[in-house]
Amino acid sequence: MGTVPTYKLEGLSLDVCLLVFVKYAFKEGQEKQHPILMEIGIEIVKKSGGVPLAVRALGSLLYSSSSEQDWKNLRDNEIWKLDQNENNILNALRISYNHLPSHLKQCFLYCSIFPKDFEFDSIHLVQFWMAYGRLQSHNENQDLENIGMQYIKELMSRSFFQDIVRFHKNFYTFKIHDLMHDLATSLMRNECLIVKSTNQICTKSHRHLSFHFLDAPIMDVPNILRNLGYLRSITFIQVIGESASISQSFLELIVSRCKFLRMLDLKFSNIQVVPKKIGTLKHLRYLYLGSNPKIKELPSSIYKLQNLQFLSLLGCEELKALTRDVKYLISLRCPILTTIEKHLPINGIGCLNSLRRLRISNCNNLEYLFEDIDHLRVLQTLLIFECPRLISLPRGVRNLSSLEDLGFKSCRRLNLDLSIVIG
Incomplete structure (x- = not known):
């Protein structure tokens, strides 16, 4: 103008x-x-x-x-x-x-589920690809996380990612150019529905549903609710300066009808109660419940998700700690935990033999971790952020033979007495 x-x-x-x-x-x-x-x-x-x-x-x-x-x-x-x-x-x-190899083509296309100018980070993107089985291992000794990082670096070298910032070793943030995003969106248009208005229709061909209109509460949208049973992923993307609110009935319907979901991302959706039927999503591999501070507890059925690989509870600062039944999440590789409790239970997280990366964050009351942490034989990364009352680490941290990165931030009462190089 x-x-x-x-x-x-x-x-x-x-x-x-x-x-x-x-x-x-x-x-x-x-x-x-x-x-x-x-x-x-x-x-x-x-x-x-x-x-x-x-x-x-x-x-x-x-x-x-x-x-x-x-x-x-x-x-x-x-x-x-x-x-x-x-x-x-x-x-x-x-x-x-x-000219991309077939495995990189699929990984790149899946990035179109997120909106333009979205800032990716390498940790979440690798877990996202992993949820869809897009990472190919030719060596049983090679971790999928390392394979995912190889994919990211190759896409970077081919200029599919830009605005790349490296924070530490294998942790990067980056974006996709708008025109690259247009290309991916055009190739995924029959599989992925980007929801920006209430009159869009979800068809049987759609496998991915991504909500980008978050300027009003998301209630029961009739057109979108058709053919939910075919979906493999549902994401809710926050728009800066706006907030989302998902009706409980809409959330319950998603959980009850989308039996083949591999990914459910509910960040910033303002939910208070996680549906009891969450445990029926047997194929679920990626569950993001973080940034929903009103959640106070998780239903016991969540521990039935034996294929779950990624779980984020980041910022759920009123949440009770995971119970010992967390040990039944046998495929869990990357949890991000926040709790209101003072300590984490023994014979719970320490029994998760698949854990590669553990982040404990924003726990204002946490004083002690779980004593059996030394059982996590394949744990590579342990990050403890914003836990101001944490007093000490379990002695078993010394015995984490696979640990490569140990990081702390804003843990002012923590007394470190470890001969470990802090990453």
């Missing part, structure tokens, strides 16, 4: 595009050793429309190849002939996507 004329952004000049392309397509200085590839590269860059994202994606695609035929195949790809309103960037991105 206003009287100032619009300024139309033009594409980068050919010379600047070539500088970007060379940076991503060659190791430093090697472009001079491949004059024929550079000639083909110039032709490829001309097809990119001067868009930096397209140039970067194409360059990243060719980085690992010095085969003249591979470069020619990219230059002569049939996708360039498609009509995209004279904008070659979508063609370039589609070519880059088509």
Whole structure:
């Protein structure tokens, strides 16, 4: 709005595009050793429309190849002939996507379930992929978490992720460019329904339901409630500055009818009671109940979720501690726990033989952990954040032979007497 004329952004000049392309397509200085590839590269860059994202994606695609035929195949790809309103960037991105290995294609597409400009973090994204069985292990000794990080790093190297920030070792945050997101959304449109209004219809072909309209309470939406039985994931995405509220009847209906759910993400949904039938979701692998401070206790049926791998209770500061029955969550690999209690029970969490990562956070009353922590033989990461009354750690921490990272934050009363390198 206003009287100032619009300024139309033009594409980068050919010379600047070539500088970007060379940076991503060659190791430093090697472009001079491949004059024929550079000639083909110039032709490829001309097809990119001067868009930096397209140039970067194409360059990243060719980085690992010095085969003249591979470069020619990219230059002569049939996708360039498609009509995209004279904008070659979508063609370039589609070519880059088509050259991904099949396992990376699936992982990338699943990112479209989240909205544009969503900030991913590596820990949650790996658990998200794991819930759908998208991580392929060719070695029984290789953890799925490590495989997931390999996938993330490869997608980073191919320019599918951007705004990358590394905080520590294998913990990154990043985003997907809007146009990359458009590409993934277009390819997932028959499987994933992004709910932004109350008149949208969930069909039998949809497997993923993601609510992005959170400016009003989410009640029983008739069109959406059709064909829920086919769904594999339901997520509620918070919009900054707005709050969601899911009716209890809607939540009960989801739990009772969506028997094949693998993922249920209820963060910031303002729920107070977790349905007693949650234990009937036998296929559930990812359950996010965090950021719902009104939850005071969990139903006993939750301990029937023997396929559950990820559980977040982060920020549920009025929640009673998990009971000893937590030991029946035999597949749990990554719990994030908050509790109102002073201590965690013995013969509970310590019996979880699959645990790789444990975070205990925002526990204002917690003074002691569980004494049998030394039973967690494959635990790799232990993080304790915002537990101001925690006095000491169990002696068994010394015996965690697989532990790689031990981190603390805002635990001011904690008395550390350990010869352990803190990660």
